[in-house]
Amino acid sequence: xxxxxxxxxxxxxxxxxxxxxxxxxxxxxxxxxxxxxxxxxxxxxxxxxxxxxxxxxxxxxxxxxxxxxxxxxxxxxxxxxxxxxxxxxxxxxxxxxxxxxxxxxxxxxxxxxxxxxxxxxxxxxxxxxxxxxxxxxxxxxxxxxxxxxxxxxxxxxxxxxxxxxxxxxxxxxxxxxxxxxxxxxxxxxxxxxxxxxxxxxxxxxxxxxxxxxxxxxxxxxxxxxxxx
Numbered sequence: 001x002x003x004x005x006x007x008x009x010x011x012x013x014x015x016x017x018x019x020x021x022x023x024x025x026x027x028x029x030x031x032x033x034x035x036x037x038x039x040x041x042x043x044x045x046x047x048x049x050x051x052x053x054x055x056x057x058x059x060x061x062x063x064x065x066x067x068x069x070x071x072x073x074x075x076x077x078x079x080x081x082x083x084x085x086x087x088x089x090x091x092x093x094x095x096x097x098x099x100x101x102x103x104x105x106x107x108x109x110x111x112x113x114x115x116x117x118x119x120x121x122x123x124x125x126x127x128x129x130x131x132x133x134x135x136x137x138x139x140x141x142x143x144x145x146x147x148x149x150x151x152x153x154x155x156x157x158x159x160x161x162x163x164x165x166x167x168x169x170x171x172x173x174x175x176x177x178x179x180x181x182x183x184x185x186x187x188x189x190x191x192x193x194x195x196x197x198x199x200x201x202x203x204x205x206x207x208x209x210x211x212x213x214x215x216x217x218x219x220x221x222x223x224x225x226x227x228x
Contacts, residue, residue: 009078131167
């Protein structure tokens with residue numbers, strides 16, 4: 001039977017947050033944002049191990065408390081882009097993770113992912129031949145910007161989904177896809193699509209917030225306080 005592993009790329013600096021250090025180390029409800037993102041998988045019996053991929057020169061990790069994360073393994077092989085970091089991580093764990101095992105790649109900046117959503121992802125993709133991602137149907141009216149910060153056009157939202165994480169694919173397929181697509185893709189599904197395959201959309205919601213802007217920290221803390 002295939003096994004399940006989590007992989008969290010955490011080599012970025014989160015420049016849009018405007019903080020002094022990488023945003024994954026920002027404090028949320030008494031822990032780092034990264035701790036919360038990893039902890040979501042700690043309660044998942046199906047997930048055997050969680051790998052966090054850091055920049056080789058990361059000087060922040062050892063300053064924080066990572067207790068309560070018994071499944072955690074640290075890899076210091078992060079790259080210049082998200083895709084490169086994930087690719088390096090997949091290569092680093094190839095001796096432990098089989099080509100048919102599932103890998104759930106999850107953003108370090110999504111600390112509020114719930115067991116409910118993770119169970120849904122695993123359940124809907126267990127027998128899928130390709131894999132898929134958590135995603136939320138787009139609810140807002142979308143505008144394309146033109147010159148001078150003015151609206152160029154309204155974009156029809158029918159059939160549009162906002163991609164989230166985890167993005168769940170077999171180790172061997174995802175490794176091949178990232179090696180084929182290169183390190184410019186912005187998520188794992190894009191690399192799979194470049195092979196001519198169509199990942200499945202598993203419906204999520206906006207509680208699986210990505211912390212991008214300073215005000216998002218307050219929203220994330222509120223969501224964590226509610227639990228799920």
